[in-house]
Amino acid sequence: MSTEKLSSASPGTEPGAEDTPTTPTFAMMRTLGIVSAICGMIIVGSYLVTLPAAKANRRIATERAVFKVLPEAKSINEYISLPGGVIESAKEGDLPPGAVKFYAAYDAGGKLSGIAAEGSAKGYAEAVRIMFGYKPECQCIVGIGVVSMRETPGIGDKIQVDKDFLANFESLDVKLNKELTALANKVETVRHGTKANPWQIDAITGATVTSRAVGKGINDAAQLLMPRLLPKLEKIKEKS
Amino acid sequence: MNPAPVSTWTEFTEGLWERNPVFVMVLGMCPTMAITTSAINSISMGLATTFVLTTSCLLISMLRHMIPKDVRIATYIVIIATFVTVVDYAIQAISLSMYEALGAYIQLIVANCLVLGRAEAHAARNPPWASAVNATGIGLGFTLGLTMIGAVREILGSGTLLGISLFGSHYQPWVVMILPPGGFFVMGLWLLLFSIVRKHRKSAADAVKEGCHGA
Numbered sequence: 001m002s003t004e005k006l007s008s009a010s011p012g013t014e015p016g017a018e019d020t021p022t023t024p025t026f027a028m029m030r031t032l033g034i035v036s037a038i039c040g041m042i043i044v045g046s047y048l049v050t051l052p053a054a055k056a057n058r059r060i061a062t063e064r065a066v067f068k069v070l071p072e073a074k075s076i077n078e079y080i081s082l083p084g085g086v087i088e089s090a091k092e093g094d095l096p097p098g099a100v101k102f103y104a105a106y107d108a109g110g111k112l113s114g115i116a117a118e119g120s121a122k123g124y125a126e127a128v129r130i131m132f133g134y135k136p137e138c139q140c141i142v143g144i145g146v147v148s149m150r151e152t153p154g155i156g157d158k159i160q161v162d163k164d165f166l167a168n169f170e171s172l173d174v175k176l177n178k179e180l181t182a183l184a185n186k187v188e189t190v191r192h193g194t195k196a197n198p199w200q201i202d203a204i205t206g207a208t209v210t211s212r213a214v215g216k217g218i219n220d221a222a223q224l225l226m227p228r229l230l231p232k233l234e235k236i237k238e239k240s
Numbered sequence: 241m242n243p244a245p246v247s248t249w250t251e252f253t254e255g256l257w258e259r260n261p262v263f264v265m266v267l268g269m270c271p272t273m274a275i276t277t278s279a280i281n282s283i284s285m286g287l288a289t290t291f292v293l294t295t296s297c298l299l300i301s302m303l304r305h306m307i308p309k310d311v312r313i314a315t316y317i318v319i320i321a322t323f324v325t326v327v328d329y330a331i332q333a334i335s336l337s338m339y340e341a342l343g344a345y346i347q348l349i350v351a352n353c354l355v356l357g358r359a360e361a362h363a364a365r366n367p368p369w370a371s372a373v374n375a376t377g378i379g380l381g382f383t384l385g386l387t388m389i390g391a392v393r394e395i396l397g398s399g400t401l402l403g404i405s406l407f408g409s410h411y412q413p414w415v416v417m418i419l420p421p422g423g424f425f426v427m428g429l430w431l432l433l434f435s436i437v438r439k440h441r442k443s444a445a446d447a448v449k450e451g452c453h454g455a
Binding site for chain 1: 299318333336
């Protein structure tokens with residue numbers, strides 16, 4: 001019905017398929033082939049042209065996120081920790097299965113000043129991805145920053161600015177148990193005003209779901225990374 | 241083939257007012273509602289769409305005699321998707337925070353009916369120059385429409401315009417405006433305003449015409 005309308009609106013360009021000779025298959029294949037080849041060249045060309053700038057942007061964004069949670073750091077190295085506990089420099093491309101990426105931050109003298117890693121958990125809308133800074137001396141988290149989230153403006157996004165909430169992460173306990181297999185105490189988010197222990201996070205009233213996502217993101221990442229990382233800390237003490 | 245030659249200027253301005261994609265044709269509503277939470281998002285989305293529109297209409301128009309009609313839609317989509325990919329890469333190279341603010345809506349330009357609509361209705365039957373000019377006009381009209389919605393939502397919803405605070409710290413932002421419902425409220429009010437203006441213009445034009453007849 002709509003085709004009829006179209007063809008009557010524009011005579012000559014949209015004739016009914018029945019009364020015109022069919023296009024030879026070869027012509028269709030030729031056109032699609034040529035068009036795809038042109039398009040392929042355009043895509044590859046623009047990829048190559050924009051790649052250096054895009055990479056630089058990503059590196060700057062990562063550095064900025066790490067420096068935000070570890071303000072005294074001056075440079076970073078990217079590492080991955082493998083399931084067996086092996087730590088190696090991060091390479092480009094996809095992570096091997098089970099590997100966790102983290103950033104070792106160094107001060108001006110090249111000494112390790114802290115570790116930063118990313119954690120994520122489902123928030124109210126999408127995954128809340130946060131970067132947290134970790135100090136080996138106190139085995140605690142000393143700061144968080146949001147990498148990406150789509151939480152409700154004015155409600156969930158308070159996790160970035162709420163002073164009482166951010167105070168939870170000035171020294172959040174993530175000590176390992178004696179066997180160094182898991183955290184001694186699970187990081188957990190508790191109802192506003194009921195925080196009693198240094199491993200608990202005091203939620204924001206009205207933004208409990210987002211607060212919980214932050215706690216779960218940190219816990220999941222720390223449970224995975226810290227047992228692998230702590231025994232090998234010597235290896236990354238100095239900037240390589 | 242063309243009934244009457246259309247001037248370049250008319251081709252260009254058609255998209256800005258007479259066939260404004262947002263307020264008159266009401267096309268491409270998905271990005272219109274989703275990313276107009278701030279003026280800068282609206283402008284960048286509009287310009288990205290303008291680039292895709294112009295380049296793909298130019299290429300489609302150049303190839304229009306060799307595209308068999310049976311596979312024309314497939315060909316158009318391949319061409320449009322190519323330029324969407326180019327824009328995607330370009331925005332990643334320009335600003336990562338912009339790329340994250342626009343999210344999936346950059347890739348979704350490929351599904352914007354505005355672009356395919358222009359390709360089918362204009363680029364496929366006009367010479368390259370005219371198509372490119374017309375597409376640019378339509379693209380800028382789209383940018384204008386998005387920015388008008390985005391600016392209002394940002395002013396009311398965050399108390400800022402292009403990131404500059406307008407009312408000082410005591411202003412309590414009207415958060416609903418940057419939430420999805422705000423998009424519909426502002427869009428509705430703009431549509432209302434535009435149809436009132438158009439009605440007035442039309443009745444004024446009719447009055448002039450009648451006057452001429454009388455004389």
